[in-house]
Amino acid sequence: MYRLTSVTAVISHRQPDGDDTAGGPSSHLLDATLRCIARWGVAKTSLDDVAREARVSRATVYRSFPGGKDALLSTVLHVEVHRLLDRIRATVEAADTLEDALVAAITETGRTIADHAALQYLLANEPELVLPRFAFSQLDELLVVVRAVGAPLLARFLDSDLSAAERVAEWVARITLSYTLSPAPGVSTADEAAVRTLVKTFVLPGIANLQGAPAK
Amino acid sequence: MLEAAYRTVARYGIAKTTVDDIAREAKLSRPTVYRQFPGGKDAILREVIGWESGRFFGDITRAVAGITDLADLLEELIVVAGGEMQRHEVLQKILQTEPELLVPLLVTGLDRLIALLKPLLLLGMQRSPIRGDIDPDLASDYLARMLLSVVASPGTRDLSDRAAVRSYVGGELLGALR
Numbered sequence: 453m454y455r456l457t458s459v460t461a462v463i464s465h466r467q468p469d470g471d472d473t474a475g476g477p478s479s480h481l482l483d484a485t486l487r488c489i490a491r492w493g494v495a496k497t498s499l500d501d502v503a504r505e506a507r508v509s510r511a512t513v514y515r516s517f518p519g520g521k522d523a524l525l526s527t528v529l530h531v532e533v534h535r536l537l538d539r540i541r542a543t544v545e546a547a548d549t550l551e552d553a554l555v556a557a558i559t560e561t562g563r564t565i566a567d568h569a570a571l572q573y574l575l576a577n578e579p580e581l582v583l584p585r586f587a588f589s590q591l592d593e594l595l596v597v598v599r600a601v602g603a604p605l606l607a608r609f610l611d612s613d614l615s616a617a618e619r620v621a622e623w624v625a626r627i628t629l630s631y632t633l634s635p636a637p638g639v640s641t642a643d644e645a646a647v648r649t650l651v652k653t654f655v656l657p658g659i660a661n662l663q664g665a666p667a668k
Numbered sequence: 669m670l671e672a673a674y675r676t677v678a679r680y681g682i683a684k685t686t687v688d689d690i691a692r693e694a695k696l697s698r699p700t701v702y703r704q705f706p707g708g709k710d711a712i713l714r715e716v717i718g719w720e721s722g723r724f725f726g727d728i729t730r731a732v733a734g735i736t737d738l739a740d741l742l743e744e745l746i747v748v749a750g751g752e753m754q755r756h757e758v759l760q761k762i763l764q765t766e767p768e769l770l771v772p773l774l775v776t777g778l779d780r781l782i783a784l785l786k787p788l789l790l791l792g793m794q795r796s797p798i799r800g801d802i803d804p805d806l807a808s809d810y811l812a813r814m815l816l817s818v819v820a821s822p823g824t825r826d827l828s829d830r831a832a833v834r835s836y837v838g839g840e841l842l843g844a845l846r
Contacts, residue, residue, distance in 0.1 A: 579771055580768030580771050583768075583771045583774065584767040584768050584771060587767070587771075587774055587820060587821065588763055588767060588770070589763065589821070590767075591817075591820070591821035592821050592822070592823055595823045619839070622823060623840050626817045626818075626840075627814075629817075630813040630814075630817055634774070634775055634778050634813075636809055653801070653802060653844075654810055654844035654845075657844055657846065658839060660843075661838065661839060661842075661844075661846060662839040662843055
């Protein structure tokens with residue numbers, strides 16, 4: 453059993469110069485690790501397997517994963533979540549309307565998760581390694597990051613009201629996680645049309661009502 | 669036996685609870701316990717969680733019985749569920765030490781909530797209508813998800829603060845349906 457480190461604890465250890473490869477695994481090594489996990493899962497993937505898949509020495513792998521096997525999933529999740537946040541930032545910045553921004557953010561996440569072979573393997577076979585990191589107090593911690601990253605991105609659509617923007621960012625994150633990890637019939641967060649319906653049905657009307665209500 | 673297991677875990681915590689402890693508390697022999705739960709301690713724990721969450725939902729359903737106004741109902745659901753979770757020693761212990769045990773609950777909990785909410789929603793909609801374009805099934809599914817999410821992970825909200833809860837109910841919950 454692995455000690456469950458929160459995703460956010462791992463994110464906040466990101467290198468200040470923004471280069472997550474400094475002192476950590478290279479993207480080549482990470483991709484090799486993801487291929488192993490997609491094939492065998494975390495329990496059955498050893499650092500030796502990663503070395504073999506990446507065609508590097510065991511020493512290289514052990515140096516890149518100083519936390520050892522236990523930290524393998526945390527490290528990988530760290531980088532993957534960061535990559536996703538960067539892509540979300542880009543799509544939201546390119547959006548012209550709030551509706552497009554929210555649809556882009558949710559769809560980007562839904563597609564990333566649906567297409568992620570390693571994550572899909574874990575969700576199917578080792579869900580206990582992934583789901584708790586996005587539930588209970590670990591979700592609370594992730595939401596801190598979501599609000600911090602999301603608020604400045606959404607503020608331009610919300611009269612620069614950062615408080616409302618934080619609330620919307622958190623709301624959209626909750627919706628995304630819930631519909632992605634516990635799918636509803638006919639609603640795939642990877643399907644733009646379905647996501648647009650969700651956003652237009654629930655979120656946009658809610659935001660209109662939010663801006664009347666006192667934020668907490 | 670499940671009640672005995674629950675009491676044992678409450679007393680000693682999960683890590684320190686043994687099948688022997690449970691058998692002793694239940695006044696049964698070890699072989700009897702193992703015959704019913706060949707999976708041992710893990711199997712017992714999973715059963716206890718299922719049983720306890722049934723009781724939990726029962727408590728909450730009773731607490732909101734008779735509330736017909738939809739906003740009041742949702743507010744009460746959040747305050748009661750949030751409070752019960754905070755006060756729940758065994759749940760808090762599990763969250764700290766073995767949260768992966770609760771993973772199945774996240775799925776069954778959602779289904780239970782949807783089943784609970786749908787009739788209450790239909791009733792509430794007779795008095796405080798939601799938008800005509802929203803299907804009640806879709807609405808109760810959405811509400812259940814957002815309820816479960818905030819109760820399990822309140823974020824920075826204090827779920828015993830009714831003003832904060834009402835704000836969530838008026839915004840993310842009913843605000844979305846109006």
